[in-house]
Amino acid sequence: MIHTPLTPPLSPLFDDSLGIHGKLQAMPVGRGFQGNGLPLNIEYATRRIERFALQEMARSILREMIERNGKMTYVHQVRNCLRAKITKKKGVTLFYNVEREQANFGNLQRCYSVWNCPICSMTITEGRRSELKQGLANWIDAGGHAYLVTFTNSHHKGDNLGDLLQGQKKAFVKFWEKRKVKEMLKRLGYQGRIVATEVTWGQDNGWHPHYHMIFFFDHEINSQGIQSYLALEWQDACIKAGLKAPDLIHGVDVRNGTRAAEYVSKWGLEEEVTKGHLKKGLNGSLTPFDLLRGASTNNHFKTLFKQFADVFKGKQQLVWSKGLKDLLGIKQVTDEELIEETEKTSIEIRELGDLIWQLILKYEKRAHVLQLVEQDYQNGTNTLYDFIDGLAQLHAGEMIRNSNA
Numbered sequence: 470m471i472h473t474p475l476t477p478p479l480s481p482l483f484d485d486s487l488g489i490h491g492k493l494q495a496m497p498v499g500r501g502f503q504g505n506g507l508p509l510n511i512e513y514a515t516r517r518i519e520r521f522a523l524q525e526m527a528r529s530i531l532r533e534m535i536e537r538n539g540k541m542t543y544v545h546q547v548r549n550c551l552r553a554k555i556t557k558k559k560g561v562t563l564f565y566n567v568e569r570e571q572a573n574f575g576n577l578q579r580c581y582s583v584w585n586c587p588i589c590s591m592t593i594t595e596g597r598r599s600e601l602k603q604g605l606a607n608w609i610d611a612g613g614h615a616y617l618v619t620f621t622n623s624h625h626k627g628d629n630l631g632d633l634l635q636g637q638k639k640a641f642v643k644f645w646e647k648r649k650v651k652e653m654l655k656r657l658g659y660q661g662r663i664v665a666t667e668v669t670w671g672q673d674n675g676w677h678p679h680y681h682m683i684f685f686f687d688h689e690i691n692s693q694g695i696q697s698y699l700a701l702e703w704q705d706a707c708i709k710a711g712l713k714a715p716d717l718i719h720g721v722d723v724r725n726g727t728r729a730a731e732y733v734s735k736w737g738l739e740e741e742v743t744k745g746h747l748k749k750g751l752n753g754s755l756t757p758f759d760l761l762r763g764a765s766t767n768n769h770f771k772t773l774f775k776q777f778a779d780v781f782k783g784k785q786q787l788v789w790s791k792g793l794k795d796l797l798g799i800k801q802v803t804d805e806e807l808i809e810e811t812e813k814t815s816i817e818i819r820e821l822g823d824l825i826w827q828l829i830l831k832y833e834k835r836a837h838v839l840q841l842v843e844q845d846y847q848n849g850t851n852t853l854y855d856f857i858d859g860l861a862q863l864h865a866g867e868m869i870r871n872s873n874a
């Protein structure tokens with residue numbers, strides 16, 4: 470055994486531009502979770518811890534690499550999301566958004582995946598939810614009507630998810646090509662649709678990809694009547710596409726969403742459409758994020774989540790038909806813009822040295838660091854320094870133990 474006294478690698482930490490060493494003296498010691506100023510939003514902080522933990526789980530499942538332009542890179546960018554820097558020369562930056570009272574990181578890559586990243590998807594779906602809510606309100610205020618139309622087809626345990634989606638895509642091409650469908654919708658004053666793709670998984674029937682659509686009409690229609698009509702045409706399209714035929718009761722479901730604007734928001738039409746894959750599934754059917762939540766104790770869930778991530782990679786979650794955004798008074802915003810919006814309106818708190826960032830990643834403390842930035846900003850404290858000092862000591866202790874082993 471080697472008993473050389475080890476100098477803990479503290480000096481790079483304390484000599485960097487943070488000036489941690491000087492500030493350590495003035496720091497309050499042993500502060501609790503909330504400090505003594507504004508109470509921290511515990512619920513928000515807890516949900517954020519969960520999102521970061523789920524992202525760790527997603528990246529532990531999605532490890533695959535491929536060669537791109539002669540370089541090996543990850544198939545799923547969630548591996549690097551909020552971990553790898555954008556500009557090598559700069560450190561990771563801590564920001565605080567005064568308006569939202571939330572901290573966030575800068576100079577870090579994002580994956581912009583609405584499907585497999587619990588952090589990016591939160592921001593994107595929230596942005597999509599609010600634009601949809603605004604669009605629906607505009608449409609209803611102008612005297613229009615909207616209906617939630619859900620399309621499903623029969624499936625069984627063991628059906629391949631990729632094949633099911635491929636078959637449904639084919640069925641929709643056949644469905645929308647139908648002269649009868651086009652003519653009927655035109656007669657009813659149909660103006661466009663939003664299509665949301667969603668999938669759940671159940672023990673009994675396996676993968677269940679389905680589609681929530683919002684149909685926009687310029688006047689009220691009979692939802693029962695249109696349901697029966699569409700169900701027949703959808704059944705026919707599924708058979709022509711080689712899919713198992715849906716029955717006439719379950720294949721298409723039409724719900725009226727426009728009695729009043731408040732009814733829409735109470736019903737949560739926009740939640741249903743934009744956040745389907747995040748919410749907790751009902752009656753034993755699991756959403757992809759349910760699978761991720763259960764993956765730490767269930768290897769089969771890991772396999773399923775990977776299947777889902779591979780098949781859904783690159784797919785659009787929400788598709789508005791041509792011209793509908795203009796009609797509803799909604800401007801075009803990309804997923805990237807929705808995420809970057811947060812950073813634009815934030816103030817820079819400070820930059821972290823690379824070694825500190827490596828420690829934060831090593832101990833999986835990203836959510837905790839954001840929480841401390843918020844707490845420090847709101848309370849005028851310096852708990853972040855305490856915390857980083859603690860991480861450095863933990864790391865040094867581990868190094869000593871390893872070198873003695």
Ligand SMILES: [Zn+2]
Nearest residue numbers: 550580586589
């Ligand atoms: Zn991400």
